[in-house]
Amino acid sequence: MISLLLNEHMKLFRRARIWVLYAIIFSIVCFASTAYFNSSRDLSGDDWRATVNKQIDQDHRTIANSKTTDQAKENAQRRLALNEYRLEHNIPSQSMVPSPWSTIKKSSSLTMIATLLAIIIAADIVAGEFVWGTIKLLLIRPHSRAKILLSKYLTVLTTALSMLLLQLLSSIVVNMLLYRFQYITLPDLAMDTNGHIREVNMLGATLIDYGYQSIEFLLVVSLAFMLSSVFRSSTLAVGLAMFVTLAGQIITALLTRYPWGKYWLFANTDLTIYRAGAAPEGMTMGFSLTVIVVYYALFLAVSWAAFVRRDVAI
Amino acid sequence: MTATAVLQLQEVSKKMGKRTIVDRLNLSVQRGEIFGLLGPNGAGKTTVIRMITGLLSLSQGEITICGHSVSRQFEQAIRHVGAIVENPEMYKFLSGYDNLRHYARMMRGISERRIEDTVRLVGLEERIFDKVKTYSLGMRQRLGVAQAVLHRPDLLILDEPTNGLDPAGIRELRDYLRKMADDEGVAVIVSSHLLAEMELMCDRVAIIDKGKLIGERTVKSGSGEPVTEQRFVRFEVDRPAAARQLFGQPGNASAASAAVDADSHEVEFTGTKEQIAEANARLIADGIKVYGIRPVNKTLEQTFLEMTGGGTK
Numbered sequence: 351m352i353s354l355l356l357n358e359h360m361k362l363f364r365r366a367r368i369w370v371l372y373a374i375i376f377s378i379v380c381f382a383s384t385a386y387f388n389s390s391r392d393l394s395g396d397d398w399r400a401t402v403n404k405q406i407d408q409d410h411r412t413i414a415n416s417k418t419t420d421q422a423k424e425n426a427q428r429r430l431a432l433n434e435y436r437l438e439h440n441i442p443s444q445s446m447v448p449s450p451w452s453t454i455k456k457s458s459s460l461t462m463i464a465t466l467l468a469i470i471i472a473a474d475i476v477a478g479e480f481v482w483g484t485i486k487l488l489l490i491r492p493h494s495r496a497k498i499l500l501s502k503y504l505t506v507l508t509t510a511l512s513m514l515l516l517q518l519l520s521s522i523v524v525n526m527l528l529y530r531f532q533y534i535t536l537p538d539l540a541m542d543t544n545g546h547i548r549e550v551n552m553l554g555a556t557l558i559d560y561g562y563q564s565i566e567f568l569l570v571v572s573l574a575f576m577l578s579s580v581f582r583s584s585t586l587a588v589g590l591a592m593f594v595t596l597a598g599q600i601i602t603a604l605l606t607r608y609p610w611g612k613y614w615l616f617a618n619t620d621l622t623i624y625r626a627g628a629a630p631e632g633m634t635m636g637f638s639l640t641v642i643v644v645y646y647a648l649f650l651a652v653s654w655a656a657f658v659r660r661d662v663a664i
Numbered sequence: 665m666t667a668t669a670v671l672q673l674q675e676v677s678k679k680m681g682k683r684t685i686v687d688r689l690n691l692s693v694q695r696g697e698i699f700g701l702l703g704p705n706g707a708g709k710t711t712v713i714r715m716i717t718g719l720l721s722l723s724q725g726e727i728t729i730c731g732h733s734v735s736r737q738f739e740q741a742i743r744h745v746g747a748i749v750e751n752p753e754m755y756k757f758l759s760g761y762d763n764l765r766h767y768a769r770m771m772r773g774i775s776e777r778r779i780e781d782t783v784r785l786v787g788l789e790e791r792i793f794d795k796v797k798t799y800s801l802g803m804r805q806r807l808g809v810a811q812a813v814l815h816r817p818d819l820l821i822l823d824e825p826t827n828g829l830d831p832a833g834i835r836e837l838r839d840y841l842r843k844m845a846d847d848e849g850v851a852v853i854v855s856s857h858l859l860a861e862m863e864l865m866c867d868r869v870a871i872i873d874k875g876k877l878i879g880e881r882t883v884k885s886g887s888g889e890p891v892t893e894q895r896f897v898r899f900e901v902d903r904p905a906a907a908r909q910l911f912g913q914p915g916n917a918s919a920a921s922a923a924v925d926a927d928s929h930e931v932e933f934t935g936t937k938e939q940i941a942e943a944n945a946r947l948i949a950d951g952i953k954v955y956g957i958r959p960v961n962k963t964l965e966q967t968f969l970e971m972t973g974g975g976t977k
Contacts, residue, residue, distance in 0.1 A: 661719065
């Protein structure tokens, strides 16, 4: 198995393509980080207390005003509590000082691009062998087809994760350099439903965001892998996987009208809706996790059946 | 058949949809034997090879390699096989050496030393570290042979191995296969649609047409002479009728047959080298002008029928 993995990695990393994809991810991270950095250049971080005090005054007035809605009042009260905690413990808000962390945390939203790039790898790894004709010489070795497929899937997974890791690490490094390592230990504040305020480590928060993003990432990668195994054509697999990914959210929106719309994969891949309490009716975390697992098992089973059972006649 | 059969096909059929591509084929190949699979394009040679190597499933029948069933004990069976299926398609973006390393990793006990020996064997040592995309077809063919023999297989299958090889390369390959068969007892299967090539290379040839085995024969005669002593030529002459008469004369020393193409000035003639020369001399002695003597390739079936002596007079 180790030798099969070595082979797959050799075939992947001896080609220029993977390095181009890595370069694209790195460039996009650099570009996005610099853009954010430039837009927040005016922040010196020295006058954050003044800003906080201004907000406190404003919130006091909002609360005192009889015309304010209950919702607005509640929001004002929350911000008031947080701001008082900031002054007391000397913890400025991430957005008020030149801290690298807000950009780093936002970088998780670039995962969409890494997804599209990882599709190229996943959709090609099986189909490529068919397109080149090398599949024949690959399969006439003393290894079962299932093992060869598994080695390919594991290679896709590690490579896809390496792309995500590159996105995260390059974002951390680039932003640390841009912000000259200022405020790198500054935590964020979070308030739970009982009104308790908690200090949140920014690296931890970033990792959690990446974790949420990686669910859809891994599912899309597995989908592309399945299409690769089924169609044995790189172009068709890349095209279809990209289409489904890009149209996924649009299709989700269209399907919300139907009761069965909630069984659509992309209606369930964003688990942050449960964290934010924005879950649509009839959907729970457990439901979404079940849907995800079922789709995932289906992708793997179809990949396996298409690769192991079918004749190779090219 | 016997305990020395490396490969055995029993009643093997392949159906795709309603078409029967291979029809109840029975074959067996022994240790140390070079076996030719001969047939026109589309006869099912490649399908047979794909079934032997497990790329295609069988619709019916059984294939065993060294006693292991290809369909039920694939890994044990395929361990003994080295093959090129159709064109030797390699990873073009890798060097020849990395291609070999790739396949070497998939088999147990192949040392760097063995890879180097194999490279020397196929004469690629100068270019082995270049990318395969820079190779000529002949070099790819050699690399294909190298990956097939890397693990010292008991059964070597080469699909159209002379494609892209120059005459010197073909002779080299022939000598090499002979050596493998004689010294290491490897059973070799070679497929081709070229009869002449098969006769020089193989010990035994099976002719396949439309998925059916239409005949099998041992090629080499005792003297080591190629069997195609019978040649088929056309004489282009000024008086074909006279030539025909000459060839058709009763009591003609040669037993060769002759026929006339009524429309052209060509007369067909079948005989050995010597007989052709004699026929030519007779034509000239009779004052018939000979403008040319042209060898003609016959269809496989014709040739085969003649080879087996089953042809109609």
